[in-house]
Amino acid sequence: MENSGLFSLVPLIVFLPVLGLLTNIIFGQKLNEKAIGIIASTASGLVFVVSLLLGYGLLASGGHEQLVPLADWIQIGNLSIPWQFRVDTLSVTMMLVVSGVGTLIHIYAIGYMHEDVRFKNDTKRYARFFVFMNLFIAMMMILVSGDSYLMLFVGWEGVGLCSFLLIGFWYEMDTLARPSWANSNAAKKAFIANRIGDFGFLLAAFTMFWYFGSLQFGEVFASAEAIAASQPGVIMAITLFMLIGVTGKSAQIPLFVWLPDAMAGPTPVSALIHAATMVTAGVYLVARSWSLFNLVPEAQYIVALVGAFTALFSATIAVGQYDIKKVLAYSTISQLGFMVAAVGMGAYVACMFHLVVHAFFKALLFLSAGSVILGMERGHHHLPHHASGDGHSEEVFDPGDMRNMGGLRKQMPVTFWVYMIGALALAGIFPFAGFWSKDEILLDAARNHTLIYILLALAAFLTAFYMGRQIWMVFFGKARHEAADHAEESPKVITVPLMVLAGLSILGGALNLPYLENLGHWLEHSIEAVVEHGAEIQGYLAISWGGLNPVVALISTLVALVAIFLSWLLYGRRTLAKGEDDPLRKLLGPIYKVFENKYWVDEIYNAVFVNRFVDLAGFLAEKVDWDFWHDWLHDSVIARFFRWFTKFLANPIDLGIIDAISNGLANITQRSSNALRKVQNGFVRSYALSVLMGMVLILGYLLLK
Amino acid sequence: MEGTIPLTYYIIISAILFSMGALGVLIRRNALIIFMSIELMLNGANLAFVAFARNYHVITGQIFVFFVMTVAAAEVAVGLALIVAIFRSKNSIDVDQMSSLKG
Numbered sequence: 001m002e003n004s005g006l007f008s009l010v011p012l013i014v015f016l017p018v019l020g021l022l023t024n025i026i027f028g029q030k031l032n033e034k035a036i037g038i039i040a041s042t043a044s045g046l047v048f049v050v051s052l053l054l055g056y057g058l059l060a061s062g063g064h065e066q067l068v069p070l071a072d073w074i075q076i077g078n079l080s081i082p083w084q085f086r087v088d089t090l091s092v093t094m095m096l097v098v099s100g101v102g103t104l105i106h107i108y109a110i111g112y113m114h115e116d117v118r119f120k121n122d123t124k125r126y127a128r129f130f131v132f133m134n135l136f137i138a139m140m141m142i143l144v145s146g147d148s149y150l151m152l153f154v155g156w157e158g159v160g161l162c163s164f165l166l167i168g169f170w171y172e173m174d175t176l177a178r179p180s181w182a183n184s185n186a187a188k189k190a191f192i193a194n195r196i197g198d199f200g201f202l203l204a205a206f207t208m209f210w211y212f213g214s215l216q217f218g219e220v221f222a223s224a225e226a227i228a229a230s231q232p233g234v235i236m237a238i239t240l241f242m243l244i245g246v247t248g249k250s251a252q253i254p255l256f257v258w259l260p261d262a263m264a265g266p267t268p269v270s271a272l273i274h275a276a277t278m279v280t281a282g283v284y285l286v287a288r289s290w291s292l293f294n295l296v297p298e299a300q301y302i303v304a305l306v307g308a309f310t311a312l313f314s315a316t317i318a319v320g321q322y323d324i325k326k327v328l329a330y331s332t333i334s335q336l337g338f339m340v341a342a343v344g345m346g347a348y349v350a351c352m353f354h355l356v357v358h359a360f361f362k363a364l365l366f367l368s369a370g371s372v373i374l375g376m377e378r379g380h381h382h383l384p385h386h387a388s389g390d391g392h393s394e395e396v397f398d399p400g401d402m403r404n405m406g407g408l409r410k411q412m413p414v415t416f417w418v419y420m421i422g423a424l425a426l427a428g429i430f431p432f433a434g435f436w437s438k439d440e441i442l443l444d445a446a447r448n449h450t451l452i453y454i455l456l457a458l459a460a461f462l463t464a465f466y467m468g469r470q471i472w473m474v475f476f477g478k479a480r481h482e483a484a485d486h487a488e489e490s491p492k493v494i495t496v497p498l499m500v501l502a503g504l505s506i507l508g509g510a511l512n513l514p515y516l517e518n519l520g521h522w523l524e525h526s527i528e529a530v531v532e533h534g535a536e537i538q539g540y541l542a543i544s545w546g547g548l549n550p551v552v553a554l555i556s557t558l559v560a561l562v563a564i565f566l567s568w569l570l571y572g573r574r575t576l577a578k579g580e581d582d583p584l585r586k587l588l589g590p591i592y593k594v595f596e597n598k599y600w601v602d603e604i605y606n607a608v609f610v611n612r613f614v615d616l617a618g619f620l621a622e623k624v625d626w627d628f629w630h631d632w633l634h635d636s637v638i639a640r641f642f643r644w645f646t647k648f649l650a651n652p653i654d655l656g657i658i659d660a661i662s663n664g665l666a667n668i669t670q671r672s673s674n675a676l677r678k679v680q681n682g683f684v685r686s687y688a689l690s691v692l693m694g695m696v697l698i699l700g701y702l703l704l705k
Numbered sequence: 706m707e708g709t710i711p712l713t714y715y716i717i718i719s720a721i722l723f724s725m726g727a728l729g730v731l732i733r734r735n736a737l738i739i740f741m742s743i744e745l746m747l748n749g750a751n752l753a754f755v756a757f758a759r760n761y762h763v764i765t766g767q768i769f770v771f772f773v774m775t776v777a778a779a780e781v782a783v784g785l786a787l788i789v790a791i792f793r794s795k796n797s798i799d800v801d802q803m804s805s806l807k808g
Contacts, residue, residue, distance in 0.1 A: 682803070683804055684800045
């Protein structure tokens with residue numbers, strides 16, 4: 001193994017960001033913003049370099065997985081879980097995406113947070129942000145590089161924690177548009193929804209331990225087939241429990257509700273954690289466990305259905321949203337649905353392809369949206385009433401509301417163009433990256449499950465539509481708010497990462513072009529790409545231009561173009577005027593209301609689960625804790641008994657026995673000394689007499705005994 | 706050993722001396738007299754020692770008497786010094802007046 005030296009670098013991917021965050025914790029308050037940002041970005045960038053080296057090492061050594069043990073972690077009886085890194089093509093792919101996109105977002109955040117902390121008047125928070133970001137990178141690296149389900153779970157929980165910390169980054173910051181509790185509630189919601197998913201993950205891990213006696217990937221996968229043969233239900237249970245974890249972390253039905261709220265965090269957070277990397281952890285989990293999922297086609301089908309339904313469901317919601325980031329959030333859920341559907345169909349390569357490409361263009365879209373929001377805030381800052389006097393006007397201004405925007409194309413040309421590229425990539429227009437990856441998924445769906453194909457195709461249609469709607473509303477037409485008129489382009493530190501990501505969104509398709517299938521060959525070393533192509537694929541579906549089916553590709557392109565055309569008809573031909581209602585409302589009527597209100601999912605969850613839980617908590621607090629526990633048990637029973645008992649101890653026991661003994665001793669001593677002091681009369685002669693008497697007595701005794 | 710005085714006589718004289726000394730210590734108030742009475746007691750005891758030693762031909766008793774005399778001499782030196790000190794402060798050597806430590 002001539003490359004073993006290279007692979008021993010792998011612990012650095014965890015320790016470099018930890019070093020970065022420690023530096024910023026210790027010196028953060030003394031350093032200036034630029035230094036803080038550079039330290040954090042360098043830490044992340046070095047991780048990318050290490051990942052590149054690992055990737056090179058894998059290429060050079062033929063792609064075989066490498067296990068790098070670092071330390072013993074848990075040793076109980078037969079269970080042995082070391083902290084061991086698994087370097088294979090799958091994990092290195094994830095490392096590259098996380099650290100690459102993560103580094104760009106770190107750089108972007110140097111500029112974004114510089115302004116954000118000033119708009120919100122708290123510059124001290126700057127260092128904290130980068131500490132959390134580096135912690136996230138470290139945790140994500142633990143997640144993707146761990147060699148056991150438990151190590152994966154450590155990262156899984158760690159990124160959940162970072163997500164919580166960063167969503168609630170402005171947890172006590174009241175602004176006119178957003179009260180502080182909305183931020184902290186969003187953070188709590190994300191954490192709790194994820195906890196429910198994590199519970200599923202834990203059940204899967206426990207079941208696995210019970211039947212396999214191990215949580216190491218290698219051992220579990222090796223004995224999976226034998227267990228599947230003897231106890232067919234076990235693998236089914238494990239995979240379905242895992243699915244619950246996936247729905248939590250990757251925001252699928254029914255646990256997706258946290259992700260739209262997670263937009264409360266700063267925009268780089270939305271881009272890094274809630275679009276590009278953390279939410280793909282669930283997809284990674286399924287891809288990593290491919291050999292388990294392949295054993296139970298029923299579970300695979302359920303996974304695929306969940307993904308496909310989520311893709312369509314959240315795409316419809318995205319159509320009815322006005323907040324620029326909310327649209328992207330629902331779009332993210334929808335695209336994650338694509339990935340989950342793909343992974344459920346066994347199309348692991350297509351899924352990983354889409355994961356990587358989606359990380360590029362969704363990070364791009366979020367970061368551009370952040371640039372738009374900053375531009376709007378700058379514009380709002382320049383308004384005359386804002387400059388003239390009493391700080392904030394009485395008007396509540398939401399810089400993220402698309403109804404306030406319009407015509408930003410002229411004010412923010414760079415942002416416009418990169419946003420356009422991201423939107424086209426997301427919509428799946430040839431030759432942007434999204435076209436290739438989405439097409440692979442659609443082709444697999446068309447060949448295997450018609451239902452899933454229809455759902456995904458509809459979702460793709462809506463995707464193109466809502467992206468078109470967003471572009472027209474934000475960048476075209478006339479400004480619907482003075483702030484949009486005064487918007488300014490963002491500085492270079494923000495636009496340069498955007499341009500890099502835009503380039504990746506254009507060229508990302510080259511990762512897995514037809515005929516070349518580079519990503520496919522790369523991942524083959526980790527995942528045996530077994531897409532069951534049915535028994536017989538008839539007709540046009542059998543055509544394959546090196547993996548690309550021209551018919552399916554043409555259909556999806558047409559679908560996207562039609563959707564964009566429709567969006568132009570509605571929003572582009574005549575852009576919305578100030579205060580005008582969404583034209584879709586007239587067209588769709590009550591259905592639009594359903595979309596706009598997100599199917600009332602939050603309200604239903606509140607009514608069915610949250611309020612019941614709050615009721616239960618109220619009951620527990622009022623009745624059980626206060627009335628029963630505090631009033632009755634504490635005050636009546638324990639306190640009263642205690643009072644009686646202390647009285648009993650104080651009076652009969654303490655006074656009657658213990659004090660009586662010491663007092664009695666004192667009394668006896670006093671009385672006897674009173675009697676005896678008369679003996680000491682001070683006359684020497686009487687002492688002498690007593691000495692004499694004593695001697696006489698002793699002598700008498702000795703003589704007479 | 707004829708012609709010698711029997712042991713009993715010595716003992717009787719020794720007892721008389723001792724009793725006189727003890728009586729003197731108990732009933733006299735003058736410190737000097739008390740001292741002298743103590744000397745009487747010591748000498749009574751000495752006489753008994755010497756008598757027994759001679760009677761039984763044991764040298765130990767005789768040696769012990771020398772010790773007693775030495776101690777008595779030392780005692781007198783200390784005691785007289787004490788009496789002088791007391792007299793200086795109280796202008797009296799009446800032992801009954803030295804009762805400030807009574808209970």
